[in-house]
Amino acid sequence: MDFRLSDDQVVLRRAVRDFAEAEIRPHVMAWDEAQAFPHELVPKLAALGLLGIQIPEAHGGAGMSAVDYCVCIEELARVDPSVALGVAAHNGLGSAHIFMFGSDEQRARYIPPLARGEMLAAWGLTEPTAGSDAAGTRTVATRDGNGWVLNGSKTFTTHGSVGGVMVAMAVTDRTKGNRGISAFIVERGTPGMAAGKKENKLGMRASDTSEVVFQECRVPADHLLGEEGQGFINAMQVLDAGRVGIAALSVGLAQGAFEAALRYAKERRQFGRPIAAFQATQWKLADLATQIEASRLLTYRAACLKDQGRPRTTRESSMAKLYASETAVRAAEECVQIHGGYGFTKDYPAEKYFRDVKLLTIGEGTSEIQRLVIARQLLA
Secondary structure, eight states, rough: OSSOOOOHHHHHHOOOOHHHIIGGGGHHHHHHHOOOOOOOOHHHHTTTTTTTTSSSSSGGGGGOOHHHHHHHHHHHHHHHHHHHHHHHHHIIIIIIEEEHHHOHHHHHHHHHHTTTTTTTTEEEBBBTTTTOOOHHHHHOOESSSSEEEEEEEEEETTTTTTOEEHHHEEEGGGGGGGGGGGEEEEETTTEEEEEEEEOSSSSSSOOEEEEEEEEEEEEEGGOOOOOOTTTTHHHHHHHHHHHHHHHHHHHHHHHHHHHHHHHHHHOOOTEEEGGGGGGHHHHHHHHHHHHHHHHHHHHHHHHHHHHTOOOOOHHHHHHHHHHHHHHHHHHHHHHHHHHHHHHHTTTTHHHHHHHOOOOOOTSSSSSHHHHHHHHHHHHH
């Protein structure tokens, strides 16, 4: 076993880190305060290959590996988790679903412009009555001539108001339960599709999150994505890979919070010496460094298994997402604690990491759901 990054991956990490420091860090708080999606950043992300990270070059993407993907998301999240969340959702959910299960025609139509950043992808699974119980979907798709008519709504949709194309799950046969849910591609501007309420969030405020409403929204028959009745099953497969991305985002956020805490601990003096000289602070830093490294190894293991062609990484992805996200919460909390009163102000990055981090134990499957998934895998 070789736990080292390749030379190319070391170069990739440095490139993304330099980009994040130069193009993102100066604007983090402005975007957060304004709750503004950074449209101006999209072409810059695309130019670096970050909007088609794992899409093959033949389809206009960067053709990187799953481990490369983790490196990219981690480095973005180290500086601004909001930007990393948007990149992860675009790559790991909407674009991934179309690439994994779309027809040749669908891939040719949508994947190249998505990979080039000409439009962003949204992915709609969650509903007011379907959160952890994703099978509780109420949005319906009814056959009507040569097409389908969608009615319902999706909540907490990343890129819900800015995405150029959306993958939406809808019930096509209520009698078949999970196997009666299908996926559809819906283009922005389709009559009957509209962005609803924009969420006023605790954290990740520069990431666009909104409701999407379907009212007599007609889509052609060839916008059915994958086989009819396989939408929910395919969505769970998409989430297997997507959770690795959230794990990487967690590692990056934790690393950013740790570095901020370490830097402050060296600078802040009390009782005549830096607070880093006190054992209480040292132990906090030692524990965090160990837990972050463990999170990184779990995350890269899941990604490596995917790169090796493992068809499903359900257990490994859930373990990585569970441990890394909960480690990130601890890192953000300790970052605030080490900063003391200054950690409660917007003069330092600690409070933003603290606000951003909680989403990671909720989105793409709560910690409780991850434990359920892991237990089922162990007991199967």
